[in-house]
Amino acid sequence: MNTGGDRLEVSTHVTIPLAEIELNAMRAQGAGGQNVNKVASAIHLRFDISRSSLPDFYKQRLARLSDHRITAEQVVIIKAQRFRSQEKNRADALLRLRELLRSVAVPRRTRIATTPSGAALARRREEKTRVARRKAERRSIDD
Numbered sequence: 001m002n003t004g005g006d007r008l009e010v011s012t013h014v015t016i017p018l019a020e021i022e023l024n025a026m027r028a029q030g031a032g033g034q035n036v037n038k039v040a041s042a043i044h045l046r047f048d049i050s051r052s053s054l055p056d057f058y059k060q061r062l063a064r065l066s067d068h069r070i071t072a073e074q075v076v077i078i079k080a081q082r083f084r085s086q087e088k089n090r091a092d093a094l095l096r097l098r099e100l101l102r103s104v105a106v107p108r109r110t111r112i113a114t115t116p117s118g119a120a121l122a123r124r125r126e127e128k129t130r131v132a133r134r135k136a137e138r139r140s141i142d143d
Contacts, residue, residue: 006018006019008021008094008097008098009098010054010098010101010102010105011102011105014054014055014058014101014105016047016052016053016054016101017053020047020048020051020052020053021045021046021047021094021097022045022046022047023043023044023045023090023093024043024044024046025040025041025042025043025044025086026040026042026043026044027039027040027041027042028041028042028081028089029042029081030081039086040086041081041083041084041085041086041089042079042080042081042086042089043079043080043081043086043089043090043092043093044077044078044079045076045077045078045079045080045093045094045096045097046075046076046077047075047076047078047097048073048074048075049062049063049070049074049075049076050074054101058101058104058105059074061104061105062074062076062100062101062104065104067100069100076097076100078093078096078097078100079093080092080093080096
């Protein structure tokens with residue numbers, strides 16, 4: 001992953017200064033023996049969308065995104081504790097932020113409404129007729 005020195009590269013045209021990203025080291029949860037009790041290897045990343053230097057369309061799309069990592073105050077929170085090394089977790093947190101930002105950069109395709117073909121409609125009607133006939137045959141016959 002290329003952080004570009006003091007910047008996180010989101011795309012070829014968009015970069016974020018690392019000063020806008022708050023990274024805090026903390027103790028990881030879960031199994032890991034004594035190492036987990038002594039070393040602050042997990043990374044807690046906070047990125048304030050509204051205060052960032054991201055282009056406006058990124059901010060608008062992130063605001064509309066329903067992602068559990070984005071709070072109501074428009075702050076992205078990512079906790080990285082997959083690795084035992086703090087540096088690997090830091091790189092993982094930045095990579096996950098980058099992937100989140102890249103996911104909103106690609107505009108969604110508009111859905112084109114389609115209609116069933118004439119043959120498909122005919123098959124559906126024939127099947128309905130067949131099912132109705134089968135059910136009618138199950139009914140008791142009145143004298």
